[in-house]
Structures are given as C-alpha cells and as structure tokens.
Amino acid sequence: MMQSVSRILLAVLALAILAPGHLAARTPASCSAGTIYLTIDTGWGREAERIAEILKRRSIRATLFVANEPTHRGDRSLEPGWAEFWRARAAEGHVFASHTDRHWYFRGDPAPGEVRFVSFDRKNETRLDQAAMCRELNAPIERLRAAVPGAVVLPLWRAPGGITTPNALRMAEACGLRHQGWTANGFLGDELNSDAHPNTALRDRALRSIRDGEVLVMHWGVRSRQDPYANVFEDVLAGLQAKGFCFGQLNAEGRR
Numbered sequence: 001m002m003q004s005v006s007r008i009l010l011a012v013l014a015l016a017i018l019a020p021g022h023l024a025a026r027t028p029a030s031c032s033a034g035t036i037y038l039t040i041d042t043g044w045g046r047e048a049e050r051i052a053e054i055l056k057r058r059s060i061r062a063t064l065f066v067a068n069e070p071t072h073r074g075d076r077s078l079e080p081g082w083a084e085f086w087r088a089r090a091a092e093g094h095v096f097a098s099h100t101d102r103h104w105y106f107r108g109d110p111a112p113g114e115v116r117f118v119s120f121d122r123k124n125e126t127r128l129d130q131a132a133m134c135r136e137l138n139a140p141i142e143r144l145r146a147a148v149p150g151a152v153v154l155p156l157w158r159a160p161g162g163i164t165t166p167n168a169l170r171m172a173e174a175c176g177l178r179h180q181g182w183t184a185n186g187f188l189g190d191e192l193n194s195d196a197h198p199n200t201a202l203r204d205r206a207l208r209s210i211r212d213g214e215v216l217v218m219h220w221g222v223r224s225r226q227d228p229y230a231n232v233f234e235d236v237l238a239g240l241q242a243k244g245f246c247f248g249q250l251n252a253e254g255r256r
Helices: 002-018 020-025 048-057 080-091 130-147 166-174 199-209 230-242
Strands: 034-041 063-066 095-098 115-118 125-128 153-157 215-219 245-248
Touching: 048 080, 048 230, 063 130, 063 153, 080 130, 095 130, 115 166, 125 130, 130 153, 130 166, 199 230, 230 245
Parallel strands: 034 063, 034 215, 034 245, 063 095, 095 153
Antiparallel strands: 115 125
C-alpha cells in the first residue's frame, strides 16, 4: 500500500515539475554551474513592474544601480511617484548602488582633478571637480534613501554606458565608491536595436556564452527597443537556472 502511495506521489510531482507554472518558479538545487550576478540600471522603466514580478517569481535578487532618469511616465525614476516601486524592491531583498544622478557621460579629463560630464544629446556639459563628483554620485542615493530609509546601499557606482576616465575612477574612489562594470558575456543586449538583435538571438547568446562569475547588466526597460527584452527575460533566467547557475548579489567589494 505504501509503495502504491509513493508511486502516486512521484507521478504527481513529475507532472508538477513539467507544468509551466511550476517551472517558472523553480530554482536549481545546487550551483553546479557556478554563481552569476544580475545588475539592473534604471533605464526607461516601461517594463519595470513586469521585470520585478519575474525576479520575484524566480527568487532572484539583483543589484540595482539607480539614476534620476526620465521615465515612460513623464517623470523621473527617483521622484516620489516611484517611491513605492523602490520600497517594494528593497523589501524583496534587492540592494542598491549609484549610477550617477543625471545619467550623463564621462567624456575626458580636461585637467588634473576634473572630469568632463556630457549629456546624452551633447547639448549640455560641465566639468566636475572633486566636490562636484561626490555630489553627482551621492545625489541618487540620497534621493533613494529619502524614499526608502531601510534600503541597503553598496559603496559601488557604475558610469552610464560603462564609460569611465582615469580621473573619474580616481575621484569616485576619493568619494568612497568603487566602480562596478559588467563582464563581456554579461551584456544582455536589452538596449540594442530589436530588428538587428531580436530577442531570440539575445536569449540564445546568453544561454550559450554566460559562465561562472559573470556580472550581467540590463535595464528596467529601454525606450528605443521596439520589442522589449522583458518578453524573453524569464526564458533567459529559466535557462540559466536550468543549467545550474545560482544568482548572487554583489557586495561592498563588487563581484564576489
């Protein structure tokens, strides 16, 4: 009798594992393939809620690099209208770091102790000295903490586009922040043109090339991408977990 019950239970479990809903919530029993680190930059925010739900369903905690960027709502990502979103992410265990406040780009070192900071459209630029650099890097964290007092913030930062200069790195270190980029195979490509780089190709590339220790990068939605990467995001996570990867979080030293 007990053997019959055991066989029935095993059959039920097998069906549950094969069911799409159960598969979407599965995580690997061990990190046989290694540990990888998902990081998310603010971006346009159009698919933010959908991406967050996928992360929650798959029990993945990421490192979130925040900047006060324009969003699809017509506001900015660290304004009060986004406070509830960031509070929910903190409650889920995600950690945060700076992505600069204005999300401009570092375009050279005009003098010792200065860095050239230029807007994406190149219509605005300024020179940051040491004090201004610290203000630029600290401002998004101050905005975040005002909305989410209990947020865990790492002493890390990421330059927009991953573009740094020698002065920018030195000056940020003087502010107490270490730069954290991403690995070559960790570039998920969600900001690329979707006609030239369709989701299926990006998915297949990620599943083929990602290795132990990779730092992955993506955004909460990208304005210019016609076919949102969120449409294939869970396929990528499911495939990586099925291969035996675990998702870790960065610490104060960056990649563990």
